[in-house]
Amino acid sequence: METSKLTKERIKEYLKAGKRFDDRKLEDYREIVIETGISNKAEGSARVRFGKTEVIAGVKMDVMTPFSDHPDEGVLITSAELLPSSSSKYESGPPKIEAIEMARIVDRGVRESKFIDVKKLCIKEGEKVWAIFIDLYSMNDDGNLLDAFALAALVALKSARIPKYDEKTGKAQYGEWTNNKIPLTKQMPLTMTIHKIGDKVFLDPSTEEEQTSEARITFSISDAGMINAMQKGNDTAIDIKDFNKIVDLVEKKWKDLYPKLGKLIEEKTK
Amino acid sequence: MAIKKSSDSIRPDGRKIDECREIKAKVGVIPNADGSAMFAFGDTIAIAAVYGPKPLHPQHLQNPEKGVLRCNYNMLSFSVTERIKPGSSRRSQEISKVTEWALYPALMIDKYPNTVVDVHISILQANASTRVAGINAASLALAHAGVPMKSLVAAVSIGKIDKTLIVDVSKDEEDWEEGEGATDIPFAFVEDGEAISLLQLDGKIMPEQLKEAAEMAQKACKEIIEIQRKALKEVVKE
Amino acid sequence: MTDDEGRKIVTPGEVIFTGDDYLPGEGTEKKDKKIIALRLGIVEESNNLVKIIPISGVYIPRRGNVVIGKIEDITFNGWIINIDAPTSSFLSVMECPRYLNKSDLSEFLDIGELVVAKIDSVKRKGVDLTIKIKGLGKVEGGLIIKINSSKVPRVIGKEGSMVNLIKKETNCEMTVGQNGYVWIKGNSIEEELFAKKAVMLVAEQALLNGLTDKIKEWFDKEKK
Numbered sequence: 001m002e003t004s005k006l007t008k009e010r011i012k013e014y015l016k017a018g019k020r021f022d023d024r025k026l027e028d029y030r031e032i033v034i035e036t037g038i039s040n041k042a043e044g045s046a047r048v049r050f051g052k053t054e055v056i057a058g059v060k061m062d063v064m065t066p067f068s069d070h071p072d073e074g075v076l077i078t079s080a081e082l083l084p085s086s087s088s089k090y091e092s093g094p095p096k097i098e099a100i101e102m103a104r105i106v107d108r109g110v111r112e113s114k115f116i117d118v119k120k121l122c123i124k125e126g127e128k129v130w131a132i133f134i135d136l137y138s139m140n141d142d143g144n145l146l147d148a149f150a151l152a153a154l155v156a157l158k159s160a161r162i163p164k165y166d167e168k169t170g171k172a173q174y175g176e177w178t179n180n181k182i183p184l185t186k187q188m189p190l191t192m193t194i195h196k197i198g199d200k201v202f203l204d205p206s207t208e209e210e211q212t213s214e215a216r217i218t219f220s221i222s223d224a225g226m227i228n229a230m231q232k233g234n235d236t237a238i239d240i241k242d243f244n245k246i247v248d249l250v251e252k253k254w255k256d257l258y259p260k261l262g263k264l265i266e267e268k269t270k
Numbered sequence: 271m272a273i274k275k276s277s278d279s280i281r282p283d284g285r286k287i288d289e290c291r292e293i294k295a296k297v298g299v300i301p302n303a304d305g306s307a308m309f310a311f312g313d314t315i316a317i318a319a320v321y322g323p324k325p326l327h328p329q330h331l332q333n334p335e336k337g338v339l340r341c342n343y344n345m346l347s348f349s350v351t352e353r354i355k356p357g358s359s360r361r362s363q364e365i366s367k368v369t370e371w372a373l374y375p376a377l378m379i380d381k382y383p384n385t386v387v388d389v390h391i392s393i394l395q396a397n398a399s400t401r402v403a404g405i406n407a408a409s410l411a412l413a414h415a416g417v418p419m420k421s422l423v424a425a426v427s428i429g430k431i432d433k434t435l436i437v438d439v440s441k442d443e444e445d446w447e448e449g450e451g452a453t454d455i456p457f458a459f460v461e462d463g464e465a466i467s468l469l470q471l472d473g474k475i476m477p478e479q480l481k482e483a484a485e486m487a488q489k490a491c492k493e494i495i496e497i498q499r500k501a502l503k504e505v506v507k508e
Numbered sequence: 509m510t511d512d513e514g515r516k517i518v519t520p521g522e523v524i525f526t527g528d529d530y531l532p533g534e535g536t537e538k539k540d541k542k543i544i545a546l547r548l549g550i551v552e553e554s555n556n557l558v559k560i561i562p563i564s565g566v567y568i569p570r571r572g573n574v575v576i577g578k579i580e581d582i583t584f585n586g587w588i589i590n591i592d593a594p595t596s597s598f599l600s601v602m603e604c605p606r607y608l609n610k611s612d613l614s615e616f617l618d619i620g621e622l623v624v625a626k627i628d629s630v631k632r633k634g635v636d637l638t639i640k641i642k643g644l645g646k647v648e649g650g651l652i653i654k655i656n657s658s659k660v661p662r663v664i665g666k667e668g669s670m671v672n673l674i675k676k677e678t679n680c681e682m683t684v685g686q687n688g689y690v691w692i693k694g695n696s697i698e699e700e701l702f703a704k705k706a707v708m709l710v711a712e713q714a715l716l717n718g719l720t721d722k723i724k725e726w727f728d729k730e731k732k
Contacts, residue, residue, distance in 0.1 A: 001578055001590055001592055001654075002578075004578050004620055004621070004622050004652060005620040005621055005622075006621070006622050006647055006648075006649070006650070006651070006652060007651060007652050010649075010650065010651040013697075014697055017697055019697050019701070021651065021653075021701070021704065023701055023705075038394060038395070039315075039346065039348050039349050039394055039395040040313060040395060041348060041349055041350050041351050041395060041396065042348035042349075043348075045348055052301050052302075054300075056346070056394070058346060058347060058348025058349075059348070060347060060348050060353035062353065079347075079356055081356050083344070083390065083392060084319075084321075084342065084388070084390050085300060085303065085306075085317070085318075085319030085390035085392060086300065086302060086319075087302050088302065088321050088324075092342050092358070092390075094357060095356075133347070133353055135346070135347040135348055135353075135356060137346055137392070139300060139317075140300050140301055140302050141302065142301070142302070174351035174352050175351040298564075304564075304565055304566050305564065305565060322566065322594070323566060323594035324566070324594060325594070325595055325596045334633075337594075376520075378546060382594045382595075383632050383633070384595060384633065385594045385595065413519060413520050413547070413548045414548060414564055414565070415564070415565045415566065416547050416548065416549075416562050416564055416565020416566060416658075417547070417565070418520075418535070418546045418547050419520035419521070419546060419547065420520065420521060420544075420546065421520055421521030422519065422520055422521055461521075462521050495521075498519070499519045499522070502517075502519045502548050503517045503519065505563075505564070506517045506548075506550070506563050506715065
């Protein structure tokens with residue numbers, strides 16, 4: 001059932017007092033669990049859980065002709081599907097705007113941070129480059145799929161190995177991998193979405209909090225604390241005072257979370 | 271029916287003729303769903319989620335005499351070596367339909383007119399036999415959702431590599447080229463393994479051997495039902 | 509197979525009992541002297557009537573149940589209410605405690621609001637609700653949590669023993685809907701969260717014996 005008015009009112013009252021239904025602090029994420037190797041057919045794959053929210057990401061690669069304006073660069077294509085199995089609110093069919101927006105936000109985070117060294121994905125300039133497909137799927141939606149998707153994409157990228165390349169045919173040899181990982185830089189993008197209700201800002205909403213949220217801003221921040229991508233969503237405007245609160249929170253949270261998550265991802269993708 | 275020993279097995283992974291890969295079954299993997307389960311034959315992994323019985327909208331799709339079953343089979347893009355473009359294909363639509371026909375005879379949803387039971391099957395990793403893994407996961411998910419069922423539904427693929435019948439086809443066996451090549455025959459049984467609710471074939475087989483294949487499928491499915499029962503009872507204990 | 513607490517768990521298609529004397533109750537059918545389970549659950553037998561207590565799945569509406577539902581739509585003579593059941597339910601304007609004009613309907617109960625109601629009748633085409641009895645009506649304030657409807661009997665307890673224990677220890681008002689929706693209202697947020705935690709704990713451990721004592725112990729520990 002969609003969140004009732006009553007619950008939304010209560011969430012607002014709780015937030016005013018700095019409280020949440022699951023007793024978390026406003027700036028806390030739920031328990032984060034990361035796994036790799038979800039599909040042995042993928043170049044790389046990952047499963048991420050934030051509490052009960054669960055998503056899966058897979059990386060597949062293919063050889064294609066580069067775009068004419070970037071003849072020596074690999075290609076990145078990101079897609080997301082909100083599976084009907086993950087929540088009664090999703091139906092079968094082509095991706096709707098929620099899925100499209102999430103995919104594009106995750107994509108921009110990876111792209112703008114220059115996390116992938118796309119020049120190293122060039123096989124033959126102007127003719128053949130590696131394309132990286134990141135496919136994101138929701139498995140159980142209990143709020144904040146976006147941040148979970150972004151994290152899963154990172155883990156999948158970090159754990160991926162490049163398929164063998166057949167020089168004669170100019171094609172990838174699927175099912176056979178080299179020991180080479182995707183060329184990544186240290187500019188790993190951490191994506192965090194801050195939500196606002198009233199004058200309170202908080203992170204990692206549950207489903208009910210997400211349905212009560214008035215506005216959200218997603219930030220993609222890479223290793224030097226540099227913000228590479230942002231997206232404001234939902235239809236309430238954000239007061240400059242609240243905006244500054246949000247930026248402060250993001251900076252504080254990044255300092256805390258970035259090294260921790262970085263370490264966790266390193267461990268899981270050795 | 272001759273059963274070959276594993277030491278001189280014709281099968282690429284050394285299995286006996288009537289041996290399934292390692293089966294894993296776990297119930298309750300998707301908290302939001304009314305019922306859910308994971309089922310794997312070796313490294314073919316399927317997840318099913320059931321929502322319902324619930325009111326069916328729009329109204330013109332409703333059946334005033336009994337509930338409607340809707341199945342949706344979907345392979346994740348990275349479940350296979352060559353990426354599948356996300357979205358439905360004609361193949362996945364056909365599999366969705368035969369899955370619906372495989373499960374329906376076991377359900378007793380005539381008690382729920384104007385409702386729908388939605389079954390969503392996702393294949394996470396594919397090493398052949400995906401539709402039967404999906405049906406097994408769906409059967410568990412339906413039981414977990416408390417949908418009244420006369421019996422569980424069990425499914426398995428019978429293959430023929432050259433002239434030999436085998437149980438639980440892997441990709442290598444699906445691609446067999448020697449001799450008569452590969453034949454793939456997915457089966458599903460209801461009524462505790464007494465009646466066939468899914469049957470497809472591609473390849474070549476003579477009628478006599480087909481009967482033998484059905485017997486092998488029935489035996490395997492009865493064993494699968496026991497595994498499903500155990501998995502369902504495990505969820506109660508948690 | 510019996511579980512740790514000695515109960516018999518059955519799955520669809522399993523034979524529970526064989527014998528002429530047994531009668532098929534809820535969730536079972538009789539075929540050639542055999543009582544066969546039609547769903548996953550725990551067997552309960554009394555006076556030869558065999559039924560299955562569900563441990564999961566959607567809520568099945570029953571006459572007399574008190575439920576908490578959400579107003580989805582308003583028609584000319586009542587409200588369509590979602591109680592998370594296979595069929596939709598309807599509250600007729602005639603089943604309200606006081607007289608209402610057609611134009612007053614949305615003021616009395618608006619879309620998105622919650623109501624505590626009793627199931628008056630369950631028909632093939634839907635459920636009919638009433639709020640004519642004292643204690644029923646619009647839900648105001650507090651918060652709503654959802655548990656699986658099969659856990660509700662445990663959260664209520666024998667003659668209300670569990671829900672009363674929670675109310676007493678947390679100082680909260682509570683209404684438990686048979687459809688799994690639980691309403692909690694406390695004087696402070698802390699008390700409400702405390703009650704919520706207790707309810708979730710009971711729902712998680714619903715299958716254990718001696719749960720009321722375990723919960724009493726938990727309260728004692730938490731309060732220190």
